[in-house]
């Protein structure tokens with residue numbers, strides 16, 4: 001099994017790209033373009049993930065979800081957030097049924 005450390009390493013590389021030359025780094029070029037460009041890539045990759053799912057090609061699904069996670073990590077870094085913040089949120093939610101959580105919000 002591949003360990004989740006790869007996410008931390010990629011997140012570290014993304015963070016280091018903040019001050020890098022946009023002509024030599026794709027991540028730096030996204031930071032340079034700003035919020036709209038980063039959000040556009042996240043939306044594109046989400047749409048491509050949906051299309052891959054409809055294709056039924058599982059390898060394609062994996063590649064598109066990887067693109068989606070990667071661009072979401074760029075978005076997190078753009079907001080000064082990290083993979084750790086998302087992992088903490090997963091930990092907080094762990095074991096809480098989505099049905100119970102919704103009921104606690106809506107009272108239904």
Ligand SMILES: N=c1c2ncn([C@@H]3O[C@H](COP(=O)(O)OP(=O)(O)OP(=O)(O)O)[C@@H](O)[C@H]3O)c2ncn1[C@@H]1O[C@H](COP(=O)(O)O)[C@@H](O)[C@H]1O
Nearest residue numbers: 010013014017024025026027028029041044066067070071
């Ligand atoms: N994981 C990735 C990663 N996944 C996807 N991509 C790039 O994301 C881009 C967008 O993907 P698309 O499928 O939309 O391709 P496209 O149509 O050519 O994209 P656009 O022209 O619309 O931007 C492509 O250029 C991919 O190469 C990535 N670029 C970088 N990384 C990681 O980020 C690190 C830093 O990258 P640099 O900043 O480029 O050094 C790398 O070492 C990797 O670990």
